[in-house]
Amino acid sequence: MPKNSASEPRQNQRPALALLSDEDLRLCLRKMYLIRKFEEAAEASYVRGLIHGTMHLSIGQEASGVGAVTPLRPTDYILSTHRGHGHCIAKGADPKLMFAEFFGKDTGYCRGRGGSMHIADVAGGNLGANGIVGGGLPIAVGVGLSSKMRRSGDVCVVFFGDGAANEGAFHEALNLASIWRLPIVFVCENNQYGMSMPVARAMAVPNVADRAAAYGMPGVIVDGNDLLAVFEAAHEATERARRGEGPTLLECKTYRLRGHSKSDRNLYRTKEEIEEWRRRDPIVRFREELTSLGCLTPDASNAIEAEAAREIDAAVEFARNSPQPDPAQLEQNVYA
Amino acid sequence: MPDAQTAEREITYAEAVREALSQAMEADERVFLLGEDIGVYGGAFGVTGDLYHRFGPERVIDTPISELGIAGTAVGAAITGMRPVLEFQFSDFIMLAMEQIVNQAAKIRFMFGGKATVPMVVRMPGGSGTGAAAQHSQSLEAWFAHVPGLKVVQPATPYDAKGLLLAAIDDPNPVLFFEHKLLYKTKGIVPAAPYRVPLGSAVVRRLGSAAPVVATSIMVTRTLAAADALAGEGIDVEVIDLRSLRPIDKPTLIESVQKTGRLLVVYEGVQTLGIGAEISAIIAESEAFDFLDAPIRRLGGRDTPLPYNPILEKAAVPQTDDITAILRALVAGG
Ligand SMILES: Cc1ncc(C[n+]2csc(CCOP(=O)(O)OP(=O)(O)O)c2C)c(N)n1
Ligand SMILES: [Mg+2]
Numbered sequence A: 001m002p003k004n005s006a007s008e009p010r011q012n013q014r015p016a017l018a019l020l021s022d023e024d025l026r027l028c029l030r031k032m033y034l035i036r037k038f039e040e041a042a043e044a045s046y047v048r049g050l051i052h053g054t055m056h057l058s059i060g061q062e063a064s065g066v067g068a069v070t071p072l073r074p075t076d077y078i079l080s081t082h083r084g085h086g087h088c089i090a091k092g093a094d095p096k097l098m099f100a101e102f103f104g105k106d107t108g109y110c111r112g113r114g115g116s117m118h119i120a121d122v123a124g125g126n127l128g129a130n131g132i133v134g135g136g137l138p139i140a141v142g143v144g145l146s147s148k149m150r151r152s153g154d155v156c157v158v159f160f161g162d163g164a165a166n167e168g169a170f171h172e173a174l175n176l177a178s179i180w181r182l183p184i185v186f187v188c189e190n191n192q193y194g195m196s197m198p199v200a201r202a203m204a205v206p207n208v209a210d211r212a213a214a215y216g217m218p219g220v221i222v223d224g225n226d227l228l229a230v231f232e233a234a235h236e237a238t239e240r241a242r243r244g245e246g247p248t249l250l251e252c253k254t255y256r257l258r259g260h261s262k263s264d265r266n267l268y269r270t271k272e273e274i275e276e277w278r279r280r281d282p283i284v285r286f287r288e289e290l291t292s293l294g295c296l297t298p299d300a301s302n303a304i305e306a307e308a309a310r311e312i313d314a315a316v317e318f319a320r321n322s323p324q325p326d327p328a329q330l331e332q333n334v335y336a
Numbered sequence B: 001m002p003d004a005q006t007a008e009r010e011i012t013y014a015e016a017v018r019e020a021l022s023q024a025m026e027a028d029e030r031v032f033l034l035g036e037d038i039g040v041y042g043g044a045f046g047v048t049g050d051l052y053h054r055f056g057p058e059r060v061i062d063t064p065i066s067e068l069g070i071a072g073t074a075v076g077a078a079i080t081g082m083r084p085v086l087e088f089q090f091s092d093f094i095m096l097a098m099e100q101i102v103n104q105a106a107k108i109r110f111m112f113g114g115k116a117t118v119p120m121v122v123r124m125p126g127g128s129g130t131g132a133a134a135q136h137s138q139s140l141e142a143w144f145a146h147v148p149g150l151k152v153v154q155p156a157t158p159y160d161a162k163g164l165l166l167a168a169i170d171d172p173n174p175v176l177f178f179e180h181k182l183l184y185k186t187k188g189i190v191p192a193a194p195y196r197v198p199l200g201s202a203v204v205r206r207l208g209s210a211a212p213v214v215a216t217s218i219m220v221t222r223t224l225a226a227a228d229a230l231a232g233e234g235i236d237v238e239v240i241d242l243r244s245l246r247p248i249d250k251p252t253l254i255e256s257v258q259k260t261g262r263l264l265v266v267y268e269g270v271q272t273l274g275i276g277a278e279i280s281a282i283i284a285e286s287e288a289f290d291f292l293d294a295p296i297r298r299l300g301g302r303d304t305p306l307p308y309n310p311i312l313e314k315a316a317v318p319q320t321d322d323i324t325a326i327l328r329a330l331v332a333g334g
Helices: A022-047 A062-069 A085-090 A095-102 A136-149 A168-179 A208-215 A227-242 A271-278 A282-292 A298-321 B013-027 B051-055 B067-079 B091-105 B141-145 B158-170 B218-231 B250-260 B275-284 B287-291 B310-316 B320-332
Strands: A077-079 A156-161 A184-190 A219-223 A248-253 B008-012 B031-035 B060-062 B083-087 B121-126 B151-153 B175-180 B187-191 B203-206 B210-215 B237-241 B244-246 B264-270 B297-301
Touching: A022 A062, A022 A085, A022 A095, A022 A227, A022 A282, A022 A298, A062 A085, A062 A156, A062 A184, A062 A227, A062 A248, A062 A282, A077 A136, A085 A095, A095 A298, A136 A156, A136 A168, A136 A184, A136 B067, A136 B091, A168 A184, A168 A208, A168 B067, A184 A208, A184 A227, A208 A219, A208 A248, A219 A227, A227 A248, A227 A282, A282 A298, B008 B013, B013 B031, B013 B051, B013 B083, B013 B158, B013 B175, B013 B187, B031 B067, B051 B060, B067 B083, B067 B091, B091 B121, B091 B141, B091 B175, B121 B158, B141 B151, B141 B175, B141 B244, B141 B264, B141 B275, B151 B158, B158 B175, B158 B187, B203 B218, B203 B250, B210 B218, B210 B250, B210 B320, B218 B237, B218 B264, B218 B320, B237 B250, B250 B275, B250 B287, B264 B275, B264 B320, B275 B287, B275 B297, B297 B320
Parallel strands: A077 A156, A156 A184, A184 A248, A219 A248, B031 B060, B031 B083, B083 B121, B121 B175, B151 B175, B210 B237, B210 B264, B264 B297
Antiparallel strands: B008 B187, B151 B244, B203 B237
C-alpha cells in the first residue's frame, strides 16, 4: 500500500491518479458499491423467492469491471458475459431498469425477455451479457470492424472468463481482431475457475495473457482486485486501440467469492482459499487506498456506500411494483 | 440500343447474385461482403467474381478460415449499424458457426426486448449433384427454418436470385440465403435495374388443374420438367416454387390445394422431419383439408448421408423421373 506524503504528487504513488480526479475516484467507488449492493439484493430476492431462474454473481470481481470500463467514452461499446451485472453498472446502466429485468418485468432493459443472463443497454453501449461462454468474443470483432469502417473512433471492450479462453471462439476472435488491427480490448476476468475447473487444469500455459503472443498483440497481466491497476492497463489498451494500433489482451487476476451460480456447493475449493481472497476484497482495498491517499474520508466513503444501498433498495421497489409483460405480446420482436 | 436500366438480358444465377451484391453496395455504403476467398480468388464458386477489384479490400473482405469468427463479425457489425453479407463456401460449413447464427443472431432482437436489430445476410451454396460427397452436398435449410428470428430463402431462378438477395439485404433481420451449386450456371431473364422479390412469398410457376407440387430450389426445375413430360399424357400439374421457407406463404399453398385436391411436396433436404412434414401439417390444419381427394405425398432426400458415387448420389435425392412417377400415381389414385 503506497504511503501518503503531502510533499509528493499523488500520481508518483499511483500513475493512474494523474488521469482520475477525486470526482472520478468517488464515482468508481460508488459504482463498485452499487454492483455489490445490486448483487447482494439480487441474492436476497432469490432467497425470498422473488426471482426465478439462475444468476451469476461477480461479488469480489468489482474492480475488474469498473476499472476496465472507466477509460471508456459514453459512445464506446462493451460486450459482457453471464457474470455481467458489474459490467452493466460500470457502463452506466440504471439499476432500476436492471432490477426490473431481473424480476422479468416489462419495464426492464429487455422488457423481461432477457433476464440476468441477457441484460443489454444498447443505447448506453452495452451490447449485452451472454448466456454462451465466449459468445461475445466474435461479436466484438464485428463491433470493432464496424467502428473502424464507420470511422467512429469508438472502442469495444469485451469481457470474458478464463473458461471462455478455451473456446474456439476466443482464438478466432483474437486472430481476426489482430490481423485487422481492430479497436478492441479483450478483458479476461480470470477468477481462477470455470465453474469447478481450475485454470491450471484447463490450460497448458499458466496465464491467459500468454496466448496473446500467438495473435501478435500485447498480453498484459494485472492484479484484478486493484482498481487502479486495472484502470491503468485498460486506459493504455483503450488509447492504443483508439490510435488504430490494434487490440490488447488484458488479463485481470481475480476471484469470485460466491459460488458459480445458485447450484454451486463449493466442492472444488476450500474455505481457506475463499477466506484468503476475501481479505483482498477489491472494494475494501480501494476504499482504504483512497483514504490513505487523502482523497476520501472514511465518512465520505460511508456516505457513498449508504447512498448506493438506498439506490438499490429503490431499484428493487421499482422492479417489484412494475407490471408483468403481457402474454399477448409474446411473439413481439422476434423479427424487426 | 435498349436502355441499359430496363434491358432484360439472359444472365446466369451466379451473375444475378453478383449483380445484386454490386447494386446493394453501390446504393448503400453500409453494405459490405465478408468471406473466405471472396476477394482476388472471386469466391469458391466464382460468385463474387470481380467485386473485389470494383469495391476494394475494405468492402470485399477476405477472411481467414474462421467460420464462427466471421459469423460473429457479421453479427457485431450488424448490431452497430452496418449491413454485412457473409459468404460460406459451402452451406455445410455453417455448422461451424451455429452458435453465432442460432444463439446470437436469431435471438438478439428478442432477448434485448426489441432494442437491437441484426440486419445480416448469410449466402451459401447447398445441394448435391457435384460429386462433393457427404460434407459438401447437404441441404440444411430446414434446420434453420426451425429457428424463430431467422428468415430462410432459396431462390430457384436467376430472377429470384437477384430480387430475393436485394430484399434480403434490405431486411432488418438475419436472412439465410441458400443458393444451389447446380443452379449457378443456369440462365434466365433478369432485368438490369434493381428490384425486390418479397421474402415470404411463394410463386406459381406453372398453372394447372391437377395435383399441385410445392418444390424448392433445384427441385422446381426438376418438377417443371416432370410437369412437361406429364402434359403429353394429359396430366396438367400446377407447380409452386416455395422460395421462402421462413416466413412461409401459407395462403398460396392453401389456395392451390383447394383448387386441385391433391398435394406433392418435393425437396432435396432429408425427407424425414423436413419441409414436407411442415407443409403437410399446414394443409391438414387448414380449410384446404376438406378439399383433399388423396393423401398428401412427400418426396425428399433419402435417409442417408450424401454418397460420392454418381449413381448413388442421384439415387439419394429426387430426380425428374422420380417426380414424374409419383405424380402419375398421385393423379391416378384417390
Ligand atoms: C458454450 C457454453 N458452454 C458451457 C456453458 C455452461 N457454463 C456457464 S458459465 C460456465 C463457466 C464459465 O467459466 P468462465 O469463462 O471462467 O467464467 P466465470 O463463470 O468464471 O465468470 C459454464 C461452463 C455455457 N453457458 N456455454
Ligand atoms: Mg472463471
